[in-house]
Amino acid sequence: MTTRSIQGEKNLRKIDQASEDGIGRSPLRPDGALKVKGEFAYSSDLWHEDMLWGTALRSPHPRANIRSIDISAALAVPGVHAVLTHEDIPGSPYYGLEFADQPALAVGKVRHQGEPVALVAADHPETARRAAKRIAVEYEVLTPITTEEQCLDPGRYGYVHEPHEYRARAHGNLCHEQRLVAGLGVTDEVRALADVIVAGEYEVGMQDQAFLGPESGLAVPAEDGGVDLYIATQWLHVDRQQMAPVLALPEEKIRLTLAGVGGAFGGREDLSMQIHACLLALHTRRPVKIVYSRDESFFGHVHRHPARMRYEHGATRDGKLVFADCRIVLDGGAYASTSAAVAGNAASLGHGPYVVPNVRMQAISLYSNNPPCGAMRGFGAVQAAFGYESQMDRLAAALGMDPVELRQVNALAQGDVMPTGQQVDSPAPVAELLQRVKDRPLPPPLDPSDRRALPGALSNTSHGEGIVRGVGYSVGIKNVGFSEGFDDYSTARVRLEVIGGAPVAMVHTAAAEVGQGGVTVHAQIARTELGVERVAIHPANTEIGSAGSTSASRQTYMTGGAVKLAAEAVREALLERGRRRHGWTHGDLALAGGRVVSASAGVLAPLAELLGDEPIERTRVHRHRPTVALHPETGQGFGHVQYSFCANRAVVDVDVELGLVKVVELTAVQDVGRALNPLAVVGQIQGACTQALGLAVMEEIVVTDGKVRNASFTDYLIPTVLDTPPIPVELLELPDPHAPYGLRGVGEAPTVSATPSIVAAIRQATGKALNRIPVRPEHLTL
Template structure:
């Protein structure tokens, strides 16, 4: 456990809680986020969006809008040189041409003097729709063959049968990123036929390629500059306004600003895919898991765009952090008219990990075994083989994590006098202390780190040392996660100096990879470390030559050139004689291959990370109100670069997971989203957030400078199963569907409450509730599915 989480702007090097370089500017309101930017002569863009989930565009008349004073351009799909885009699959229209496939799909764009005039111009556009039946049920989509990707693999002997079998169907909802910083930016002509796009993004180079392709421009005519990013969480990977802005800027020859409203962000942007997952564990009577079977369905929206890797991740990692010798797993990514889906923190892994951990809760009950003990007995370790035939060739201290999560401080018992926010339900709760059941649960999870299945994962950094100070140039996107801070720390430690800064990020620099898949610390961080090491080598060679020391005797410490015994010779600044020492290095992660069809020894994923959590909840069973009291999270981070930041990433990710477990859901009814504000789509507040203790293990990641490992997605994967394990222990209910809102948790005819250790389950109730996963009345996410023949019901 790290204790010093206070940030210090003067802290130097790896292992300290160096303060973010932009912290003071953010606290003073001076930091410029994308929505804050302005340009002289700027116009405002706005987007006309489909109101139907599926319709033919019979007529689109832009002329009434074009005739309005203050309107400078109105464009439709026919104005786009190449009207498709997509970060992975270019199958998404920039502007709809003759069909719309979801509510919120862009149809036309305008540029006007003022945002209000732009909105009125949208109202003036005439659209005649021929409404078509929307496809709104993922099971129907599967039956009808609307499948983007199907995977099917076995491991070991798939015919093995266990003494004990436990199965369940689990569902997870559509989740919104809900970052606070609205989607925004400015596109402007560069005066030479090209365009400059400044806005919030995760990967400037991917954006540039997509914008250039749709505009029919060579890539060098498009410059993408990252601005201040107000959160991302995987939500700025797919383009939103950028191509629209570029089109309008080139048509009007003026800067054009887009700023989505919160409602528009809900409608226009993609969300975490809803899933239905069937899992069956086979185990021996003493709790050794001998086989896992699974069928994973991702509902991936009307266009594939970025969705292929999600089902690859999900199907491969359904096994969780356990050594399971035999498996048969199938997965489908299917299309519907229920809005765009894509990556959200823990892409494709949050859902299967929730499902398999939930099924382990049920297996533990069936075996009459403590959930933590069941997990301990099956914990993966280094050298084991994953079900997708990849040897776990880096640390996997799963058992140690589970044990550590069970230690640490316990929350204080619920006081008889507790009231208000000390109880489930919060400020005005009707719950009384005597209504409350407290229980704990343990969960352990794994996540792949870096992009997988053959995606290129590499980054380049340039480090310049001059007058004793270093400047880092790396295009890796800073979205709030803290890359800039740790890049400075890595260079401080590598070069032995304290004065280090990092520049902004744009597509004119070398590619800095995407801020995705918890990959930047160990990828761009690796590039930064390598470049700094090369600069150090060049600098010391120069010092050796100029000052007559043997190069092998020299080092740099505390801003001084020193002999290996520590004797200070001179400052780095003086020694450098105002010369410039510079190096560019590229760091590439090892190659990976697609899930199916790999040869032996070809990895599917670059590497993995692991955590375990003990969660404590208070529940009012009658009212279904839940208060998460405390969480104890232990994660193997490889090397703690910045304890305050690592703690913040892990605790923040776990809280997002808590939100998904208990409240977050973006439902569609008949293809229309029903929640468009944060009064309807709930995210955790200060009252929902429990104290979260975070502890680290530090088993170094092989092949990575300093042994660093990515950390930021796994906590979101960890949140839901941890909360639900505790909630199941408190209620005895299987609770297969998240979010576990009060109407699902409330039990009007409760059995006697479980006491002590979880007892063997019962009974028919589990079966009934597993059944209920197939049909939750009144819940649009889980519309009834009759047993049909097909891959889902073999």
Template sequence: MTTRTIQGEKNLQNIHQASKDGIGGSPLRPDGNLKVRGEFAYSSDLWHEDMLWGTALRSPHPRANILSVDVSEALKVPGVYAVLTHEDIPGTKFYGLEIQDQPALAIDKVRYHGEAIALVAADHPETARRAMKRIRVEYEVLTPITTEEQCLDPATYGYVHEPHEYKSHGSGNVCHSQRLVSGLGVTDEVRALADVIVKGSYEVGMQDQAFLGPESGLAVPAEDGGVDLYVATQWLHVDRQQMAPVLALPEEKVRLTLAGVGGAFGGREDLSMQIHACLLALHTGKPVKIVYARDESFFGHVHRHPATMTYEHGATLDGRLVFADCRIVLDGGAYASASPAVVGNAASLGHGPYVIPNVRMEALALYSNNPSCGAMRGFGAVQACFGYESQMDKLATALGMDPVELRQLNAVTQGDLMPTGQEIDAPAPVAELLQRVKDMPLPPPLDPENVDVRTLPGALSNTSHGEGIVRGIGYSVGIKNVGFSEGFDDYSTARVRLEVIGGEPVAMVHTAMAEVGQGGVTVHAQIARTELGVEQVTIHPANTEVGSAGSTSASRQTYMTGGAVKLAAEAVRTELLDKGRRRYGWTHRDLALVGGKVVSASAGVLVPMVDLLGDEAIDLTREHHHRPTEPFDRETGQGFGHVQYTFCANRAVVDVDVELGLVKVVELTAVQDVGKALNPLSVVGQIQGGCTQALGLAVMEEIVVRDGKVRNASFTDYLIPTILDTPPIPVEILELPDPNAPYGLRGVGEAPTVSATPSIVAAIRNATGLALTRVPVRPEHLTGTL
């Protein structure tokens, strides 16, 4: 693996000068060794004496009316403590991230395959499952609404939700829509300005987050009538906000503590088992644990929206873009989840990181009887990037231009306006990223006469011995927003405490940030060490006793909660130094905390921090709010909608067996501007992880849905990249500070997932000459057997 860090015209001096475990260093994760040794406690490992096990009965139909539910036989099973339906819900029966359209338990109908209908609590998980199978449900099975044509013709095919049933952003079976028009839009007069016009239709399949730790948690009823929930989630406070009305409890009586999370990627942003476990615990008066089986996990969380897209681009003969006309249709499935935000991202970013004078865009999410879709890494931008980057390659071919040069010619830079009218007011080194990724060394060329066949497509399965292998190279670049957008008050809270323990100054950091693998627990400690000059930092368990940290999504946690930790630590430092000024009469203006001491650049060490603190502790809480954004105009798409933009460029090298339709990604290179690498090792890991998920979408990952039913709800049939599928991923990091962000940083985790998929498909096209308008690319797409 090759990793380089470039800081504009600077070098690595400030990283080398940084504290080994402070900002700019790469201390190892505190949970890393435990996870590698298999000793880390995940939420599925939770245990409580006298606890019960919960499970749910789920619908075998994607669309049906429920005529009756009979739980009497289930209640007769020895060891069963409760069987609940929607009639046992004490509060409101609906919840949702943005639109409260999802019932905690199905009421009179089911809208997707796997929807929960009833709950069982028993003294053993197998007992709960046996009882669940005795519940009798009488259905009136209906024809599911699953295609765009059916969704957009409710007069013929019906409604997933009755009209005006919920406060929605759309109408009929349209959950949400967003239009965007910039410049002159796309008219006949604008088209006439283009010398070359290319059109394309593209499709993205339904990808799963495929986290290895299934949904799980433990609900414990409390003496005050409330409930304590220990759960793997991405957003403790919004979980509580949705749960409390259903449980008919005030929020302060619904207390959440983060349990060990085995991956998330957006799939834990919505509720899964949270309400169900708490309902059973409060009903039985006993702790209740729920752990999903793998197939239930596929039904129990949202997925990446599948998309169909049409694009039309016009350019002059010298390669300057004139217009882009785009339509993106996202299948949101049965419930809204995060679909409105996904649509906003697709519409505002769906033209790519390019200067395009005239843009017309329509993006919409549909209600259907397919599985619900919501947040997944890079949401909205991933689907769009495959569309617009495929168009860039098609346009380069039509113009006879190098595809990288075409992208560079039209690349945005600082000071340009997005089609939304928002100015890019921070570095936007898109052309430089492309040049750097192009200039990185290529792997050795393919030599079929002298090659280890184990490195070829399919060779590990003994299906290929070097025949029909061709190599291709492809490029792409993408754009992603950071943080929540469109006027959402996206804030985070942090509490920092400084005190003397065991004769040393020790800082404690307490936030509600969900650590889902992104490394926030490491970075927060680095920030505290840097701002307070201490070595010992403890991270308090994340829970709802402190203010919200927002969701661990949208590449926002280091920016937002890291920013809150910085503010809180700075406030603690200020109070400590003020205490010293009052006690000792210091007049120095150059005070700092270094190595556990108060120092002055002009006077040297003034006092050890332990002497200044004594028996007192300084304990302060601060909130970090980013600069305000505003909703996009619904008809024009204009508005200052995003906090920050982030960019990544990729180059993929692939070998393709054109006879068998097999693909091996030989190398997947990434160059990304991260603003400031607070932990360079973690940053590289995030970029490589994002590239790997993008590889999965490119060539193997898809939930197969037929007539509304999931056909491959297992890791036997839903394939994710293993170590044998993952190529070397050389990474080059640029550090061009964003003046609006803490430490100048940019969100990192999503951008490579956005940009890498199109580079892999471009490389396959380069190798085969095929159009390839759909991902994942399957063997039959390459052999002509589809």
């Protein structure tokens, strides 16, 4: 809280207090009640007179050549206004976040099931869907390349992208490779230094972001030949940047406005229907709306990379890590998306929040004919954490040590050096987080009389029989902000003016509010910095500079930081106006309670009077400190801006005969630097823990030979309230001197750390090795 020092007159106390709804407080989010009551307008609720409905025809095959496309039958359907293929694309056929390797509409071949092949616009969504079915596509079906072995042997199994089509930085079916060597690497000599060596192979299934609001948006053709797009996305400007070359329009003719976003979790970082809606709108000169069905949504966005990992750890008898040897293979699917950055994260964070003197790491991302994978909350750090935390438990068992103690013996701390050579230059209280989570009281023993508390719950599978309790611990590390030399910035405009006699701040950014609560926090920052109560949040759009993505736990740090800079600039301009106008010379001026106050002289002027009818507006860009790319062979470099740590304890009850799991409690202790809105911070941590629980015990897109077998919420299961335990959260607030207000990005660390704690608890209850997540009942019983 920003309680400023107060001297002098007593009547100053009232007005010089921090705003009730400033930073450090927990004002409620403006969209919360609307969402709960079903009144919030999501992008799927957009409506425009005369609008058409667009839909895509998608490939049923994971790998095929397209011999011909006949659209005539679809065009003949009454109500159809356009049927488009790649031949109708005015600009480049390709787009992509890191490499432009993904066709907006298939060009001659399809590389994954669900790849869009053609578009239809019609006056009714059903008409559009029916017409799409009448597009005749002749495929030459090829055997898909889906396994690591197949991908790494293109001579035998073929190329996902032929060498002449290849656009990434590696070769063959390799999309990206990041190696890392620290200390002496891992050699026979290094191995000989270890008293105990444990090795394991681990596998992570393909998790989906499973946001509830399907991809949707509305494109409106503009008189200037451009297009206005209302869209649920994570990053307006990077959408536009990818759209412009395909639409063959200058960026300024593509104007994006954020529509209501129903969750994102990384799944909206890539384009989905943006280009499609704009192509149809520009072609028909009519507004075009596209809303995915749930089924289409599973094919319309990238997923979390499935991973296969091999870890070997060596330690001395007293538990000190000697080396870590790791190989992480990520399946990126047909297109690059953010695979390179995900692999970079896996490599640079894949040894965990531990001091490891000797490391050899190889992280690769493959091209395959599986569904494309990209950003999802935790971004490469999640997969690795399942590997290294499983290893820590295995090592503790081999050493006969307590698993928490083993982690503490090796815990990273401020001043330590990561295997990338980067020194950790802000608090890294890993050992303390573990201690605090361990010291929390355990939940009471099982009460079988409450069936809801049992594994299986009201499915009535047990009345207490076969239930064994287990407890597991884990800790994880995640980077905050964009890493590896990315020029990461955000822009904010703050305007202070008098409306209805009172000072009102207007905050304008392009930051995507995806449910994280950015709009709440930006208003809190403006209140604190400007001493006003009323703050309006301007709709996010491309009229202002980029805010960067709502991802990488970065938005409060980056856009919050930009709002702070802009508000400070407004404050300074206002005080300067006062000095000029009134000759103030005080060195202790502040804005509070709608007034300019001096700590020594008391109230100097109401803000409304000083502002008059001359608003003050400032725009500022906030950059975090620069990072550098990791060396491709050694992985060395100051690659990350900030690290975020969370420790978890999971308590589970397992029906060991049926293999059913009930997570009883999932405790989280996290260092958040500074909680700008403690309620929102706890919400982020609890949400992240729940998503991690899903990965631990149920969430997986099952893919067989490149085909998705469960593209629905009937069979892609996410936790219900009966699966979600109490999640006690304890916050540490150790300020990071490099960050605005000392804050640390919070949204991802628990998705990294919580999954392994649940699996560890299930292992303790069952004695099973459990080298694959999600853990399924058959893994526990057969």
